[in-house]
Amino acid sequence: MPRPSMREHLIEAAHDRFHEHGFNGIGIKDITDTAGTPKGSFYNHFDSKEAMAVEVMRRYAESRGMDMLADTSVPPVERIRGHFAYLMADLERYDYARGCMFGNFGAELSTQSPTVRDEVGSRLGRWASALASALDEARAAGALASGVDTAVLARFLVSAWEGAAMQAKVVRGSAPLDDFFTVFDSLTA
Template structure:
């Protein structure tokens, strides 16, 4: 049985390589080289490159810290903003040119791999569900009016964020992410420039 620590090295390298170079641009050897292991050892841990990509997507998703959206100690809209600010900081840390792995996989690999397509769909669905939960909490505590279409609002926020990241990649500039907050996040939620809900 392979040692878990070595498998973790492969998974960490896979997340980094797939995020930076995409599915098509990352070969098995690239990943095992980055993990400091011989290429042949890859098959001790994964049956195929697709299997490894599926695990990398799961691991990347876990790193998005969706659980923070459920933190009842923080007001709902504050935790929602903190979530997107965390994502923005993470993009800045990795490099704006690399965008979001979910979005990257959606544009380059889902047509050829039904399994990857389903995984990306599931990742987006989970993300939207998590955002929806925070928005429902916002309605319950009176931060948002009860008449808002919370499901549509959650989908719109996630899709707008992904669009901002795509444009940031094209421009190699974080400006579109900043625009997301002032041009999309705040207007959609009805937040005044002061930070208070209208």
């Protein structure tokens, strides 16, 4: 089996370091040291730290269980709730210390980096769109108690989740996420 490339080592190292310390909390040397690669190798694979952050977010998005939202073999409310439960388990796995990378980068870089801000916005928009589709199915099945437009409700759920994930990071516990689920459950029939 071929060895992973230096690029892959760098992405894995950056993912962990960004998630633990934020974008501004680490430097390229920290990433290359963690990856066990020479600092100069970074620029063989990435034009900038921002370009690396965009790639890390792309990979992070793939691990967020978005496919769960489209699994029509599961009732829509159950799959939405299952999706958020999956995200909660991931936060719990790190003792709530990491939060959500999208929210972390959005809060940290929205005024510093248009490139990262646009990527965060795009990722949050795709998430809201996937949620809106599942909410449309829930409404059609008579399982959605709220009359709010599903696109608005989906954006609200993304924003509420991001806020709850940030608060869970601050209090290092699940109470804000439990509150999220309490409100979510009140929206379903």
